Amino acid sequence: MKNHILFVSTLCSKRVFEYIxxxxxxxSGQAIQKFHQLLVNGLAEQKNNVIETSTSIPVTPKINSKKIFRFKAEKINNIHFKYIPIINLPIIKNLNILIYSFIKVLSWNLFNGKKNNFLICDVLALSNCIGAFCASKIRGLKIIGIVTDMPGLGVSSFTFLESLKSRIIHYYLLNxxxxxxxxxxxxxIxxxxxxxxxxxxGFVDKTMETHENTLENKEDERILLYSGGVFERYxxxxxxxxFMLLKDTSIRLHIYGSGAMAKEMPKYMELDSRIKYMGVVPVHILVERQVKATLLINPRPTVEEFTKYSFPSKNMEYMVSGTPVVTTLLPGMPKEYLPYVYLFKDESIEGIYEVLLKLLNIPKIELHSFGIRAKIFVLENKNHLIQGERISEFIKNIK
Structure with a gap:
């Protein structure tokens, strides 16, 4: 019997997301798109799963001047992408998505019958998820929430609307x-x-098996690379x-991403010409640059409360590149990862300097081999097909 899964989120096809x-x-927004795409791809590869999306495209009046968005349905790799038409105006957009999502779930369930229908919802896609949630309770559908972050523990300024959104999410999260x-x-929690x-x-893309990481293809300069949110809190x-304490003139620090500290980057680049702020680039370009780097860095402080509830997708993305990773000992990182990453045990400026200095003095072959072992580990244990199979079995057993 077929398992019909409606995936409620902001996931778009590559074509639609690139347009947006x-x-x-x-x-920004590429990380969550990649996460959801790998999740859905993993589910779609499992026998008897029929995947359809109910997508509220990631646009807001603040970042998009266009007022009306309509995209045709698409079928890509056994995934049916269906998009909610958007009226991109404050409040109206949210009500539009909520009502459409509610009706969509009711009609989807009626069309597919009552058996083996499952909703998987990104709880942070608030309007879309609330509409789906209410419809699921009316129809007696099983609804599974994806929780990639704890609301209220992010890095953005906490406005009244964000506080209200957080309270609403916390309320329905329990059900x-x-x-x-x-x-x-x-x-x-x-x-x-x-x-x-x-x-x-998280997930790693199984197709990275064929993406080679060799010493011969590394950049001539030794590049230390960070990608992710550009926030002091990170x-x-x-x-x-x-990095600035290191005296070696042949090394570079490249920073990719967006965030509040982006406006301060020129100051640091002026203080040290070895630092380069690269902004936001498409995922495929970022992956190529990660493969060619010497070290991939995640300096996220472990004292922050939100680190307990997030396992940065960048750590897995880093590891599957085959380039060695140095990270803080994040509370949300299971012990099975520890043999495959280098650690900042002291997260102070001096602690970071000392670890980087030590790693840069390791022979190239040894450093490279360490990175390749990490790649093998995540590909064998965390690729999107294995994770998709685990999730498929999980949802089938929900009573």
Whole structure:
């Protein structure tokens, strides 16, 4: 019997997302698109799964001047992408998505019958998820929430609307039939009723098996690379200051991403010409540059509360590149990863400097071999097909 899965989120096809990205002032959002795409691809590869999306495209009046968005349905690799028409005006957009999502779930369920229908919802896609959630309760559908972050623990300024959104999410979070989680710690907060849950950390793309990482193809300069949110709270300032203590003129620090500290980058580049802020680039270009780098760095401080509830997708993306990773000892990172990453045990400026200095003095072949072992580990244990199979079995067993 077929398992019909409706995936409720902001996931777009590559074509649609590139269109939105080109016409938006904010170029971020690629990480969550990649996460959801790998999840859906993994599910679609499993026998008897029929995947359809109910997509609220990631646009807002603040970053997109266009007022009406309509995209035709698409079928790509056994995934049916269906998009909610958007009226891109404050409040109206959210009501538009909520009502459409509610009707969409009701009609989808009526069309497919009552058996073996599952909703998987990104709980942070608030309007889309609330509409789907309400419809699921009316129809008695099983609804599973994907929790990639804890609302209220992010890095953006916490406005009244964001506070209200966080309260709403916390309220309905407690009433899903199951949860797909990034860290085990999250379960203690959002699942007091002890509903079924599965911890996946994330996904790596199995096609990276064919993407070679060789010493011969490395950049001539030794590049230390960071990609992700450019926020002081993510450890960027300490990383740059630690790097600046290194005397080696042949090394470079390349920073990719967007965030509040982006406007401060010119100051640091002027203080140290070895630091380069590269902005936001398409995912495929970023992957190529990660493969050619010497070290990939995640300096996220472990004292921050939000690190308990997030396993940065960048760590897995880093590891599958085959380039060695140095990271802080994040509370949400399981022990099975520890043999495959280098650690900043001291997260101070001096601590970061000392670890980087030590790693840069390791012979190239040894450093490269360490990175390749990490790549093999995540490909063998965390690729999107294996994770897709785990999630498929999980949702089928939800009563």
């Amino acid at each position: 990205r080109r016409n938006s002032t904010d170029k 899903f039939d199951g949860y797909i989680l990034i860290t085990a710690q999250t379960n203690k 959002i699942n007091p009723k002890n509903r079924p849950s599965i911890v996946i950390e 450890g960027i300032k300490n990383l740059m200051k630690g």
